[in-house]
Amino acid sequence: MKDLFDKCKNYNEAKKIQKLGLYPYFHKVQTGQDPVVKVEGKEMIMMGSNNYLGLTSNRDLKKAANEATNKYGVGCVGSRFLNGTLEMHEELEKKLSDFVNKPDALIFTTGMLTNLGVISSLAGRNDIIFADKYDHASIIDGCTMSLGKLKRFKHNDIDELEKLLKKSDPEKGKLIVTDGVFSMEGDLCNLPAITKVAKKYGARLMVDDAHGIGVMGEAGKGTVEYFGLTDEVDIIVGTFSKSFASTGGFVAADKNIIHYLKHNARALIFTASPAPAMVATVISAMELIKKEPERIKSLWKNTKKLRSGFEKMGFDTGESVTPIIPLIIGEDILAFKMWRELFDNGIFTTPVVSPAVPENRSLIRVSVMATFEDEHIETALNTFEKVGKELGVI
Numbered sequence: 347m348k349d350l351f352d353k354c355k356n357y358n359e360a361k362k363i364q365k366l367g368l369y370p371y372f373h374k375v376q377t378g379q380d381p382v383v384k385v386e387g388k389e390m391i392m393m394g395s396n397n398y399l400g401l402t403s404n405r406d407l408k409k410a411a412n413e414a415t416n417k418y419g420v421g422c423v424g425s426r427f428l429n430g431t432l433e434m435h436e437e438l439e440k441k442l443s444d445f446v447n448k449p450d451a452l453i454f455t456t457g458m459l460t461n462l463g464v465i466s467s468l469a470g471r472n473d474i475i476f477a478d479k480y481d482h483a484s485i486i487d488g489c490t491m492s493l494g495k496l497k498r499f500k501h502n503d504i505d506e507l508e509k510l511l512k513k514s515d516p517e518k519g520k521l522i523v524t525d526g527v528f529s530m531e532g533d534l535c536n537l538p539a540i541t542k543v544a545k546k547y548g549a550r551l552m553v554d555d556a557h558g559i560g561v562m563g564e565a566g567k568g569t570v571e572y573f574g575l576t577d578e579v580d581i582i583v584g585t586f587s588k589s590f591a592s593t594g595g596f597v598a599a600d601k602n603i604i605h606y607l608k609h610n611a612r613a614l615i616f617t618a619s620p621a622p623a624m625v626a627t628v629i630s631a632m633e634l635i636k637k638e639p640e641r642i643k644s645l646w647k648n649t650k651k652l653r654s655g656f657e658k659m660g661f662d663t664g665e666s667v668t669p670i671i672p673l674i675i676g677e678d679i680l681a682f683k684m685w686r687e688l689f690d691n692g693i694f695t696t697p698v699v700s701p702a703v704p705e706n707r708s709l710i711r712v713s714v715m716a717t718f719e720d721e722h723i724e725t726a727l728n729t730f731e732k733v734g735k736e737l738g739v740i
């Protein structure tokens with residue numbers, strides 16, 4: 347008789363990597379996500395977080411989180427739909443809709459839940475979703491959960507997207523979904539071209555800007571604002587788990603779309619709302635970004651320094667133009683070895699292997715913080731050069 351758990355007993359992929367001493371996951375960080383962290387007793391430079399603006403340990407944000415906890419308690423113990431809406435949730439929604447310049451916004455408990463809720467409730471049985479092959483897993487899971495048909499186009503290949511749109515039934519509703527900044531390789535979607543084909547074929551357009559909010563565009567308003575295409579994009583999704591240093595996600599769109607989502611998105615209705623400290627942190631982060639725009643400038647200054655350092659050494663950084671800098675390595679095992687050497691030499695990074703990237707395009711994902719000092723960047727670059735040469739990557 348077949349046992350459901352056979353797949354667990356026979357799952358050896360991770361164990362093989364563990365046996366080789368190359369297992370990069372679940373390492374215990376013992377400090378805040380600052381430029382220098384302690385990991386399992388050892389100090390390291392943190393180049394694997396999404397703390398782009400370096401706000402996770404910021405005094406104002408911590409104060410806001412503490413005050414919210416003191417006032418409202420540690421959790422909301424219920425859905426936004428029922429008992430879990432605080433004034434603070436709505437205050438943040440107003441701030442977010444103003445920030446990205448859309449009429450309304452709705453917050454979810456994570457960015458993952460935002461994509462699941464938005465896509466699965468908007469794309470129904472008679473709709474088609476067109477998604478870039480590099481779109482984040484939460485987008486693809488949202489598409490899989492929806493009753494709509496999913497069609498994927500080659501990464502940033504707008505000709506292929508157009509062919510798919512042209513072939514599709516004009517009577518079906520169409521939704522194109524793309525990352526704004528692609529999360530693994532740090533390149534941008536070709537938004538000007540996508541908006542044109544979307545218009546031509548009557549498709550609606552959703553941009554997940556998890557890695558663009560707080561980073562791209564004027565005052566960190568995101569990739570859509572950076573391209574000046576806010577009116578051409580129907581739905582903007584973002585997360586609080588990167589630049590905003592918290593946990594949660596949001597969608598911004600026209601009022602009737604938000605109203606529909608409020609009453610149909612199961613990932614909103616059937617889960618507890620974001621805890622007060624999470625919400626207060628984001629409100630405080632948004633105020634700080636406005637008050638201290640130099641943080642975004644520092645992020646870009648550090649990004650430029652690191653990227654040009656890597657490129658001078660001969661690393662392949664793909665098409666990245668953002669604070670996500672991939673060092674493309676090739677084979678999975680080489681990426682794991684590179685990660686291990688960097689780790690042992692005091693640099694925390696994240697290796698990315700298939701299926702998160704195509705086979706033989708494994709990479710070391712480096713992400714930049716506004717709060718890196720020059721000495722962190724120099725130490726890191728020297729270590730990358732030493733390790734890259736030792737392993738024959740450069």
Ligand SMILES: Cc1ncc(COP(=O)(O)O)c(C=O)c1O
Nearest residue numbers: 456457458482529556585587594
């Ligand atoms: C593009 C993109 N969308 C959504 C998410 C999910 O965000 P969250 O961490 O808030 O669930 C991520 C997180 O990695 C992401 O990179």
